[in-house]
Amino acid sequence: MEGLICVIFFFFVNGPRGVCTELLATPKKLKTANDEVLVAADIPLEPNCSQPICLGPLSQIYCSGRLIHTTWLFGMQKTCPGDMMRKSPGLVLELFTNLTYPLKREQFQKFCTENFANISYLKQANLVDWTKEPENIRRLQDTKLKKFARKLNELWKVLAREFVEQVHKTPELFPILPVSNAFIVPGGSFQIYFYWDSYWINKGLLFSNMSTTVRQILENLASVVRFHGFIPNSGIVQLSRRSNPPLFTQMVADYYDTTGNRTLLKEMMPWLDQEMLWWGKNRTLEVKLPSGRKYRMYQYRALSNCPRPENYLIDLNNGLNGTGHPEFIWSSIASACESGIDFSTRWFAHQGKYAETKYSIRTNDIVPVDLNVFMAWNFATLANFHEILGRSKKADEYRKLYKNLRKAVDEVFWSESDGAWFDYDLMEQKLRSGFYPSNVFPLLLSGYSARITKKVLDYLLGSGVLDFKGGIPVSLNKASLEQWDYPNGWPPLTHLFVESLRLSRDEKLVKIAEKVAWKFIRTAYNGMMNPKKGMPAACWEKYDIRYDDGRPGSGGEYPVQQGFGWTNGAVLDLIYKYGIREQYVVSTTEPVNLGTLSANGKQFIILVIILFGSLMFWLLTLFVLHLKKFSNIKDEKLQLVEAVRLLDNEW
Structure with a gap:
């Protein structure tokens, strides 16, 4: 809270840490959505950053600058700026610039009403x-x-x-x-x-x-x-x-x-190639290992270095009170959002001041496993696409890119002692330990030896991540309050984790993939079809994997959401892979066992039992008939012996 008050009270000027230097006039007390904060708008304010959140005529209205700062100060960020402008962007910005200070809330509200519509x-x-x-x-x-x-x-x-x-x-x-x-x-x-x-x-x-x-x-x-x-x-x-x-x-x-x-494939190729060019131009760096070897790799590294408009005050606070320069903190926050994993201790410092908190975020110092795997995966796929379309030269270019990046993934990220792949820390020049699902994503590239997959198996069994009822966690950091940390399990990462093990071709890892898939399917099933008492029936964006009753996950910057697009898709794809290819009976309560048979296996066992039962019934019937043939023998033991002998001959 002190950091927020500092943000609101002081004017930011150039300096190594964006030092607060000028006290504002007597503030007014207003409520925002989450906190009661002191606000004053006696002079126009904006943070000191050089790369805005967006470009073009809408930048100073919706993304960065004084208007965004003002709407957050007055607690009006939910409604202003609105979903549509009533006037041209240039005129809206001119009218805002002409507002006189000290600026009252009513005055700003009038400006918002006249210039925006929430439709x-x-x-x-x-x-x-x-x-x-x-x-x-x-x-x-x-x-x-x-x-x-x-x-x-x-x-x-x-x-x-x-x-x-x-x-x-x-x-x-x-x-x-x-x-x-x-x-x-x-x-x-x-x-x-x-x-x-x-x-x-x-x-x-x-x-x-x-x-x-x-x-x-x-x-x-x-x-x-x-x-x-x-x-x-x-x-x-x-x-x-x-x-x-x-x-x-x-x-x-x-x-x-x-x-x-093939027609659509041909239409898509220029845009697939263009995206790869963009990543190559804007998100590559040279990684130099302590051994002196150098590799061209990829990094999440957003272009902007200003606070996000969707969470402006918190970002300001993190930037001014964090362990790095404000622009570095704000850029690392945007880079974490680019990764899709916003936020996780994966991107935070693991030691020192503010360790394991967003104040120490340093995404821009980290080379991530998953991004480089995705790029290598894309190169291999694009090589195949160009070959299909008869473009051998272009296919060869992508094969070379794939070969080089595949080598870099193993040389930079692989830990022989741990048996997994870990993100690389550029500043500390070492791997960042700790479980994240991305630790096994290189298996998506296939072709690893039995020695490597055995090490991965041992790593997973020893990590404890397979011991949860509802799936796998996105990390094992139990102290974190971020939504991409324990105890949450996220459908996209669970799906990629399952696919990684499935594509490893290692028998034991493939079985673990199936087990994790059914845990996740059951969790999602219970959330939708058999929800915990007091919870709505829903398909959630994330789940608490300590349980398999479908309860949603928690933490982060916003309430847990339901819908939910990627959950629907991940579940249906896993149902296709494990519920159709290998028919399986789903249970809402029974524990998943690696030895559980698919429905096809169960049908085979049932068929064997029926055939065996029929055979036994036939033998018993023959035995009774033969026994009657020897009913004239008074000794019952001799009757049995003769009947069995005849039955044995017929068998």
Whole structure:
């Protein structure tokens, strides 16, 4: 709280730590959504940062600068600036600049009302290829699993959106980048298209046999690349200078594997190549190991270094009171958001002042395992795509990129002593220990020896991450209050964890993948179909994996959300892999056992039992008949002996 008051009371000037130097006039006491804070608006304020959150005419209205600072000071950030401007961006900014100080709340409220409107720029969309019972649901044999899949399939209609006509007519008045086709929103407060969410959403749509909708989403993302040169975090302008884990190529791969549509593949290739060029130009660095070896690798490193408008005061506080220069802290916060893992102790200092807290965030000092795996994965996939299209030279270029990065992943991240891959700390020049699901993501690249997979197996068994009822945690840091830490389990990372082990081809790791998949499916099932008393039935964005009753996770900067796009998709994809390919009976209470048989296995055992029972009945009948043949023998023992002898001869 002291940090927040410092932020509000003082004016920030240039200096090594953004030192507070000038006391403002007597403040007024007002309430924000979360805290009672002292505010004063006697002079216009803005933090000292050099790279704004977004660019263009909307930057000083929606992203950075005095207007954002003022709306947070008055506790009006939920409604101002609004979802649409009533006037041109230039005029709105001019009218704000002309406001006189000291600025009263009523005066600022009048400005907001006259210049902004809070209307929805989205409407419910009709999904042309949605069906009540797609083929994959019909193929499910387990009744409970089938009902659950039907529920998830229904949610696609609930989460389908498209932009209203006015957005397409006057896009300059809206803080968004509109796309032409319908799309699926995550749900809850996330009412726009998001980048990496779409990877799992598309998997779920493909389960639901909705390849037309998937194609339209891919076309939307291609248009975003055409506009920006890359795919931002989401479609709102506030998130337009940071990206997300680059999974666009894998989305196209999933679609192509399902449909074999070479025409769309050819249409997508320029935009897939363009995205790789953007990451190569803007997110690469040279990693020099203590041994002297150098590798070209990738890093989440957002371009902006200002406080985020969606959480402005907290970011200001973290920047002014953190362990690094404010611009470094603010940039590292944006980079963590770019990673999709916002926030986790994975990005914080593990020792020293403010260790394991956001005050010590240092994402920009960390080279992450997962991003480099995704890029190598993309290079291998793109090499295959170009080969399919007859472009051998381009395919060879991507193969070379893949080979070099694959080598770097193993040379930089692999710990022989631990048996896992860990993020690399540029400042300390060493690996950052601690469990995160990304520790096994290199297995997505396949081709590892039995020696390596045995070490990974030992690492997982020794870590304790497989011991939870509801799935796997995103970390084992039990002191953290961040949402991407213990005890939360997140569907996207759980899905990637399962896929990593499944693609390892190691028999024991593959079995663990199946076990984790069913734990997660059961947790999500209970949350939707059999919720804990007092909890709504919902598909949650995250779960508390200490339990398998489907209770949602907690922590972070906002309340837990339901919907939820990537959860629906991850669950449906795992149901396809483990509930259709290997029919399985789902239970809401029974513990998962590695020895549990699939339904196909159970059917075989039942068939054997029936055949054995029939055989026994036939033998018993013959025995009785033979026994009657020797009824003239008075000695009962001799009757039995003769009957058995005859039966043995017939057998």
